Amino acid sequence: MFTKIEITHRTWLYLGLITAFLLRIFNLNYEGLWNDELFTAFSANPSTSLGYTINFVGGDVHPPLHNILSKYWAENFGYTDTSLRMLNVILGVIGVLSVYHVAKLLISKRVAIIALWLAVVNSFLIEYSQEVRAYILLFVLANYSYYFFIKFIRSPKDSKSLLYYIIITAAALYTHYFALFIMVSQGVTLLFVMDYGKLKKLFGRYILLFAGPLVLFVPWMPYFFRHMQQPFVWIQKAEWSMIFSFPQAFFNDLLLGTLVVLLLLLLLVYFLTRRIKTIKVLENAFKEHYNALLILVLWILIYFGVPFARSFISTSNMNDRYFIAIICPLLIVVAYFISLFRHRKIQNTAILLVLMYSLLTIALNTQPYKDNKGMYRDIVAEATEIEATTPILYLTARTRNFDYYLKQAKFRQLRRRVVDFDKFIEENQPEEYVVFIDLHHKIYQLDKVLDEDKLTYSGYELIQMKEKKNINNIKTARMLHYKKSKDSL
CATH class of the missing domain: 3.40.190 (D-Maltodextrin-Binding Protein; domain 2)
Structure with a gap:
């Protein structure tokens, strides 16, 4: 007779990371670099100087960290399509691990392993783990920025978490300007969760929390203000339908994207009605992890909402890949809802169905690659x-x-x-x-x-x-x- 085989939590973690790597190298060079990737490749030429790379990127509309990393990578591992893409493949696997770390810190190991596997098969993350652009680096840095932000607000005297937060968030600012919205969402979150009784005592540390990354970003400020004057002609105008279309892009599917929006709406109903009337079923589901879920919802709403609202009154910023930084909280929200199934077999069945369906959406996608690229x-x-x-x-x-x-x-x-x-x-x-x-x-x-x-x-x-x-x-x-x-x- 066969004995029952128990797979440990650590084994599931390692299997997830290995699977993530395999999915991200599959068809890695199916197509050549497209226009934006060629910009990165051109800036990463190992035969040019670091100063050239910085000045060349300064003439564009994005900050230079990913281009600099690509340049040093090319100098050490080769200047080819495969080599340049492998940097992002590795960043993509680290990104999957970062989802696990944030979910484990916020909620539990069980939710973390579910969220990790959701990240493993997420087509949006796979795509940008194969593209020679900065978006997957933004994803990694945004997640770890939140990781150390959460550790800091739980223990404001933790200087190590404060230092890591400042360095990682500054790195995110040097990766993409949308990292500013990460800081805005964290600032709003702090207003909701901090202990106001200790505000006077901790005021200096809270100021340092947000001033630190901005001070480190000062050397790039002249380029930043110049870039903000550029007409972003390739960005589509803001539309209310983006509330649904962006999640659909993140999950490569109308059904999954709509489901995620509905789960978020359910959480919003809970937070907005809790002080007026207690809905018992929602209270039982969410009360234990109230602060964690609040952090996730504010992360999503503020990061999406600020540029969305701004796009109606000023230059539009609405490009789905710029919002890659909210995929982590979205995945954790989905993982949390799956974990609410008390019966373990039902829970495992739900996980398997979501994973298989996600893989199916990738396999059945007739246009998985850039549709506007030059050959x-x-x-x-x-x-x-x-x-x-x-x-x-x-x-x-x-x-x-x-x-x-x-x-x-x-x-x-x-x-x-x-x-x-x-x-x-x-x-x-x-x-x-x-x-x-x-x-x-x-x-x-x-x-x-x-x-x-x-x-x-x-x-x-x-x-x-x-x-x-x-x-x-x-x-x-x-x-x-x-x-x-x-x-x-």
């Missing part, structure tokens, strides 16, 4: 048989889009201006040349250049043309290969 890696791969010394002209409104992959392919004669290429061809008369054209981010008057056939030089003929389409069947890149015509030889 830069794919079009450059068409030139692998061409000599590395062949002159290359690449026409794009964003230099990085081709520069990264052309240098990966070891091409050395690169030019991105037609006038410079004209001069080179006239002076050197090479046997062949290749032109790459970005049809996604077009150069000024590209159509005129093509219509007037300015890319075909006297004595050369087009021998090959290749085009690549993205998953929306939109042409995004073209390669033109020219050689000297027989008449000119």
